[in-house]
Each structure stands twice: as C-alpha cells, then as structure tokens.
Amino acid sequence: MSLNSAGILLIMLIFSFLAVTGCTTSPQVTEKPSYHIGQDGSLTFTLPPVTATEDIISEKDGIITEKITFHTHSGDVNAILAGPKNPRAAVVYAPGAGVPASGHRDRAYFFAAHSIAFLIIDVRGNGGETPGHPFDLKTDIRAYLDGEWPQTYLIITDMIQGKDYLRGLYGNIPIWAAGSSNGGRYAVIAAAAEPDFAGCIGISTAGFGFSNLSVNEPVRQYLNSIEPEIAVTTLAPRPVIIFHAPPDPIIPYAAGLSFAERAGNNTPCIPFNGTHGITGEVDEQILSLI
Numbered sequence: 303m304s305l306n307s308a309g310i311l312l313i314m315l316i317f318s319f320l321a322v323t324g325c326t327t328s329p330q331v332t333e334k335p336s337y338h339i340g341q342d343g344s345l346t347f348t349l350p351p352v353t354a355t356e357d358i359i360s361e362k363d364g365i366i367t368e369k370i371t372f373h374t375h376s377g378d379v380n381a382i383l384a385g386p387k388n389p390r391a392a393v394v395y396a397p398g399a400g401v402p403a404s405g406h407r408d409r410a411y412f413f414a415a416h417s418i419a420f421l422i423i424d425v426r427g428n429g430g431e432t433p434g435h436p437f438d439l440k441t442d443i444r445a446y447l448d449g450e451w452p453q454t455y456l457i458i459t460d461m462i463q464g465k466d467y468l469r470g471l472y473g474n475i476p477i478w479a480a481g482s483s484n485g486g487r488y489a490v491i492a493a494a495a496e497p498d499f500a501g502c503i504g505i506s507t508a509g510f511g512f513s514n515l516s517v518n519e520p521v522r523q524y525l526n527s528i529e530p531e532i533a534v535t536t537l538a539p540r541p542v543i544i545f546h547a548p549p550d551p552i553i554p555y556a557a558g559l560s561f562a563e564r565a566g567n568n569t570p571c572i573p574f575n576g577t578h579g580i581t582g583e584v585d586e587q588i589l590s591l592i
Contacts (some may be wrong), residue, residue: 306490306583308521310408311588315390318440318569320506325396328576334375334378335348335349335350336345336348336376337397337451341508342480342526342532343523343526343527343529343533344492344494344495344496344527344533344536345455345458345495345527345528345530345533346493346495347455347459347462347495347496349457349462349463349466350375351466352372352374352463352464352466352467352470353372353373354359354370354371354372354373354467355370355371355373355393355498356368356369356370356371356479356567357369357371357419359407359565362411363415364386365384365386365411365415366382366385367382367385367407367410367411367412367414368382368383368384368385369371369381369382370383370421370467372383372460372463372464372467374456376451377433377438378432378446379423379424379426379432379433379460380403380424381403381421381422381424381430381460381464382403382404382406382410382412382419382421382422382424383420383421383422383468384407384409384410384411384413384414384419384420385414385420385471386397386414386415386417386418386419386507387473387474387578389400389414389417389418389419389472390417390418390517391417391418391419391468391475391476391478391500391592392418392419392420392467392468392472392474392475392476392477392478392572393413393418393419393420393421393469393477393478393480393588393592394421394423394424394461394464394477394478394479394480394489394492394499395409395421395423395446395455395480395481395485395489396423396461396479396481396482396484396485396486396489396492397422397423397425397428397481397482397484397485398401398481398482398483398484398485398506398579399436399437399484399485400428400429400436400450401425401428401429401493402424402425402428402430402431403422403423403424403425403426403430403431404430405563407422408420409422409580409585410422411583413585414541414586414590416567416589417552418574418592419468419471419472419521421464421467421468421486423457423460423464424463424586425457425460425485426452426453426456426457426460426475427477427529433455434456434457435453435493437454437484438453441453442454442524442528443521443524445522446531447520451523451587452528454488454528455528458488458491458495461479461488461489461492462492462495462496465477465479465492465496465498465499469498476500476501476592477498477499477500478499478500478501478502478503478541478592479492479493479496479499479501479502479503480502480503480504480505481503481504481505481507482504482505482506482507483505483507483541483553483578483579484507484550485507486503486504486507486510486530487504487507487510487528487530489502489503489504489507490501490504490507490530490533490534490537490542491527491528491533493533493537493540494533494534494537494576495533497540500514500540500541500592501537501540501541501542501543501544501592502534502537502540502541502543502545503505503542503543503544503545503588504544504545504561505544505545505546505579505580506545506546506547506550506552506558506578506579506580507530507544507546507553507561508530508531508553508557508558508560508561508565509529509530509531509532509534509557509561510525510528510529510530511531512525512526512528512531513529513531514527514580517542530561531564533567534561534564535564535565537565537567538565538567539567540566541567541569542562542567542569543569543572543588543591544558544561544565544569544570544571544572545558545561545571545572545573545574545580545584545587546558546559546571546572546573546591547573547574547575547577547578548573549577549583550577550578551577551578552578553578555565556559556574558571559571563586565590572587574587
C-alpha cells in the first residue's frame, strides 16, 4: 500500500474533523500492557508473558506444523508455525494486506526444512481467522486519541509476542522480524520496538510518507510512531535486508531503494524477478543471508 496525492488529501480531510483528545503515552510500571512513544517517535511496549494453545496440523520429515493461538489482552490471535527439531534461526512473518497466514503455509514448511522455524502471524484484518479490520488510519487515530490501542499497535505486539513464544521454545537462536508489503512495515516497527529481534527483512515495502503531512501534534506523534521511515533508522547495528522488484506496480522500486538508504549500515535493496510480494526466489536468498 502506498500513499498517492489523493490518499494524502483524504487523510488531511480526516484530520480536519478529528477532535483532539487526551492520550496517555507515559511509560507505566504495571502488569497491564501499555505503550510509550518517545520524543523521537520511538515506540516501546510493556507486555505480559505470552500464553498460547497449540494444535498440530501435520508432522512430516521431523517438521511439526501447528496452529498457534495466542491469548492476548485484546483477544485471540492465530498463527501457523512450522518448526524443525533444532532450528538454527527463526522468523516471525507478517503477510501483506489481505493475505491470511494460511496463504504461506507451504513457505513455512520450506523454511523449516532448511532448519529455520517459521511463524506466520495471521494479521488482524487480513481476512483470516484473527478478527480485525483492514488497515484504517482514521479508526486507528481515533483509538489513539481516545487513549485506546490502535490496531496497528496490536499487530506489532502480536509479532513481538510471537518472538517471545519462539524464544521460549528454542532458546538463544537469532529471531528475525519479516514481512511483505504492509506486513514489512509492521516488521520494521516491531524490530525497532523490540531489540531482541536479530534483524529485519522487508519485501516489497517502504515507508508511508507521513512526514509530508501537516497535522496537529497529537496526530503527528501517532504518525511518527507507525512511520517505518523513522523506525528503520534506529535498527543499526542490527542488519536490515530489503527486497524489491524493479517493476513493482504498488510500491515503486525507487521507494524501496530510498527505504534501504534510510536504514543506513550499508543496507542492501536486493532486486528480484516478480512484481509485488514475496516469491520463491526471495525465499532462497533469505536462506543464504540469515
């Protein structure tokens, strides 16, 4: 998803009638989940220990594929995990808009067959089993101004709690945040908010471009907190890997190049054959890089 001039105009119209209300963003030492936005737009979370229910889908060649149901403070979130017995690394993956976790089940098995545990988050609002609405900036801003949890924050914490779950299963292995298109945006913000992620992989993704918008301070604070262009600058020295197809019709290749440049640390923007979204070619390259 990218923001064209019409989209930016629509967002500005939305802002024109959003009432400015209070929102508590100060860090709190509490057992309840909370979020905090720093002056630089950095986003951090305090989260309770993750609990989950596992249901085996299949067992083949030493790989167990399971449906994982995370029991979060805002309801159940589903995921699919393909795990080898002793993985050398793990990935928490967020699919692009409109793609449920089940759409990447074969991909998860492929990575597990190469000794990488692969957890696919069933992103809220993507049309899978996890309830939610498609990405809606107006609704999320309204929730933020009311001191509630925007869905974008919930998706990011779903990735972080998925990482916590894998850490409990596999111990001290590198765990990467990864995602395609809009899922890549969630992955970048999750990795920035959670330093225990080993690094971040983004496919066919880039920032929203919110810096071009003229908005009031409470809204600006929220937009900064979900702007991948800000989050990606905080990840070094952890590695960031960007893949982008030159003919991408949804998020231009130039945006991917600019995004990789913003990450610094000699972050590559690796071209691949395709249009928009992860491919088998990208899978093979990821295997060689993590």
